Amino acid sequence: MLQINVAQMLKGAIGAERVLAVDDTLEITGYGLSHATGTVKLTRTNRSVLVQGELHTGVEVSCARCLELCSCPLKLNIEEEYFPITNVNSGVPLPSPDEVDAFMIDEHLILDLSEAVRQYTLLSIPMKPLCRVNCPGISVNTKTT
Numbered sequence: 720m721l722q723i724n725v726a727q728m729l730k731g732a733i734g735a736e737r738v739l740a741v742d743d744t745l746e747i748t749g750y751g752l753s754h755a756t757g758t759v760k761l762t763r764t765n766r767s768v769l770v771q772g773e774l775h776t777g778v779e780v781s782c783a784r785c786l787e788l789c790s791c792p793l794k795l796n797i798e799e800e801y802f803p804i805t806n807v808n809s810g811v812p813l814p815s816p817d818e819v820d821a822f823m824i825d826e827h828l829i830l831d832l833s834e835a836v837r838q839y840t841l842l843s844i845p846m847k848p849l850c851r852v853n854c855p856g857i858s859v860n861t862k863t864t
């Protein structure tokens with residue numbers, strides 16, 4: 720599940736932890752569907768929910784040498800803080816965190832991991848992916864006439 724209800728966590732004690740299995744498919748812009756599996760740990764901090772985890776996913780890419788499509792496995796080491804937009808007990812809006820691009824927990828107290836997974840996936844795709852380590856490249860016809 721990439722959408723996690725954290726209502727109980729936000730009402731609970733600081734330092735409380737929750738470990739969740741992730742096994743989900745999501746759309747990666749420009750790369751189609753990608754399947755992510757792994758485990759994430761959620762920790763309630765005094766101002767947020769900290770998400771840490773290691774996810775395995777992969778995308779279809781073109782080999783930089785032979786241009787064949789190949790699947791590129793990716794390992795994502797995720798560490799992100801998610802900030803609630805309202806106080807869970809009073810419903811009072813909370814001030815925005817200082818971080819401009821911080822992830823937010825929505826008004827339904829759902830922490831949505833999919834955008835983080837998408838961003839981490841895009842960042843970890845190699846600039847020059849290879850279908851295999853010793854890919855010889857495009858086979859050139861060297862026949863002379």
Ligand SMILES: [Zn+2]
Pocket residue numbers: 782783784785786787849850851854855856
């Ligand atoms: Zn290749």
